Amino acid sequence: MVTVLDTIEGQKRPRHPEKAHRPDQPVQMRKPEWIRVKAPTSRGYSDTREIVKSHNLVTVCEEAGCPNIGECWEKKHATFMIMGEICTRACAFCNVATGKPAPLDPEEPENVANAVKTMGLQHVVITSVDRDDLDDGGARHFVEVIEAIRTHAPGTTIEILTPDFLRKEGALEKVVAAKPDVFNHNLETVPSNYLTVRPGARYFHSIRLLQRVKEIDPTIFTKSGIMVGLGEERNEVLQLMDDLRSADVDFLTIGQYLQPTKKHHPVVRFVPPEEFKSYETIAYSKGFLMVSASPLTRSSHHAGDDFARLKAAREAKTRAA
Template sequence: MTVLLDFLNDDPRTKLRTDRPRHPEKVNRPDTPLQKKPAWIRVKAPGSAQWTETRRIVRENKLVTVCEEAGCPNIGECWAKRHATFMIMGDTCTRACAFCNVRTGLPDPLDADEPGKVADAVAKLGLEHVVVTSVDRDDLADGGAAHFAATIAAIRAMSPATSIEILTPDFLRKHGALETVVAARPDVLNHNLETVPSKYLAVRPGARYFHSVRLLQRVKELDPRIFTKSGIMVGLGEDRSEVLQLMDDLRSADVDFLTIGQYLQPTRKHHAVMRFVPPDEFEAYRKTAYAKGFLMVSATPLTRSSHHAGDDFRKLRERRSI
């Protein structure tokens, strides 16, 4: 889920880690005015001592976090708890999704030392649960699957008690990539559908809805012990019936955990917010998803893929054992 709140644009404490221009590929897109956010969306700017310490460790290890690159509204809360979601394989994505605030272009070569740097940061932060995601790397033969596997192995070696959740790209047309990642045995494998299929051409044009559903299903076929997770944004113009069908598609793929959050427009060059979904509708989605059989559901305006991931993982394990 990719969002950008006002304080992330203005507060020098939350400036992105790179000074390079953002989104040169979007300069020719029409301007779409940013809408005023309702009261239930607003959050406080970060600034606690714990937040500062987390930021220092991230900087010292020269790591990228999706918390910053995607402008997540929960960065203050999560970093104050020393929780950061690491984004491996650089800060440049080979795709240009209309919702996403990560820059698009030709990525740099992989950093062979990055898995060790992530593992070192996990150890210094003392994380019980870590989330690792990445940009899309369509330029790589395996889509970065081996780099994911190396990062998982490095964390396991340095912090064997830490549970590992990964949020992967779709590995479209990357034969054997998913098998490489699953063989590394993450505890949770997350792959976000992001939106309903009717919105893919406008919102996620480089991806294929049913390929993503099949990827999640394939994880369970390869190793049913791994928890699977997926998430969507609402407010992009989808119908309620489409969201309910998406839930059924994910349950058919035996997905354990569903997240639903409000889409927030990062800049005037990104897809417009078509609607701010009120909290009571999120609660209705949450109840419906549980009725359909998901082990875990998080559905609120500020829900994001890795928000409260550690607590949610503990609940997942408890509910599987019931």
């Protein structure tokens, strides 16, 4: 494993190493040129921000500090985060606040649907915080949001990025029955990192969830994503690809992990663009219909364009069969 001290020559140790997240990686790494983006200043960005605020909505773009927010919001693309701003889990990579969530907002499905209509979205991504406090993990709320969008913006295709609904019997089936166009559930990292990076989740439960979606409705596209730079080994990433293909997942995204604050898991390594290209090539050879792998790739970045390419890839594969 490559540590931060291995990659920053001559870096001094901090005065108070006991305050670091991990003693073997005590410092934040400087971002390389290929990961840097400009601060958003465009008129389109401001317009999208106003629509989001006026409909009393939360976006993962803001909550997770996505580096692509300027580009996406300028084009009036946003990923809506439902069920509040407070998550019941405390993943080491995520900047969303952890605590006791507020009750669900019964007006949220209509507010999301109206925002989708106002923005004229052809494709929308809906994600959420983890709601382990709810009997169904928020599955019914996902369904209500999907149904509201179908009513107010029937021409909009819908992609959902869900929690794992761990130990919530029947929750997944509710959401699949609402027939989203794309069902996304991120693995986030390789299994060896789960105890430190994603302690509330179970790797093979997530694999099984994605497999189950296809068993219930093979017409729904499935998608998953990971971050690299968290200390994973290359062979672990390749095995993860095989695990996803065994679950018949269609679309894989791979992006660079960026440390939100000093309290979060450190960046172990900034993966260069050529390694992302190599991962993309290998993933396609393993049978994924779509692969997006780059330092700035995020689950919902270019989601609309990617959905069109995903449909075209399936059609081409069907014709060739």
